[in-house]
Amino acid sequence: MLLVTQVREMTRADWAAVEDIYREGIEAGNATFESATPTWDAFDAGKLRFGRLVAVDDTGGVVGWVAASAVSTREVYRGVVEHSVYVAERAHGRGVGRALLSAFIAVSELHGVWTIQSSVFAENAASLHLHATAGFREVGRRERIARAAAGPHAGTWRDTILIERRSPLNGRD
Secondary structure, eight states, X not given: OOOEEEEEEOOGGGXXXXXXXXXXXXXXXXXXXXXXXXXXXXXXXXXOSXXXXXXXXXXXXXXXXXXXXXXXXXXXXXXXXXXXEEEOGGGTTTTHHHHHHHHHHHHHHXXXXXXXXXXXXXXXXXXXXXXXXXXXEEEEEEEEEEEOOSGXXXXXXXXXXXXXXXXXXXXXX
8 A cells, every 4th residue: 555654845856746746636637727748947946945845655656746836026925835746646645635635735834825825727626635634725716717728638628616714824014
């Protein structure tokens, strides 16, 4: 049985495994509107330096990752981030997403984040459930926000559910 033995900071050396998991998410069709994985340099440039985490199983293999981007360069939004969580297909249903999301929330709290948000496909019940159990709430639905470019839903207009988690520690003054 696969066990997550560690959640740790992502390094450049993890990129091949992270990219494979990202590609699985693209191909499955319920993780992202992206049609191809980025290069390491593009990923690195687009993600915040903190909260880039990987879950490692008992064999030492990367089985999931989480990372976030700033929602705006404006100072007033400095504590608002948009995150993504991806879990390898072989590790679905084994607590990997929960371990990653819990660790990400803890790191975000340390960095003064007051709102973590995401946009999840309406059909992605597993992700919506995971986030609900971690204290996220639905704040809206974006109907037919974009047309999928790849995967089994290519050419189909998709709805996304906007979710957020407000920090009980930051942004309350």
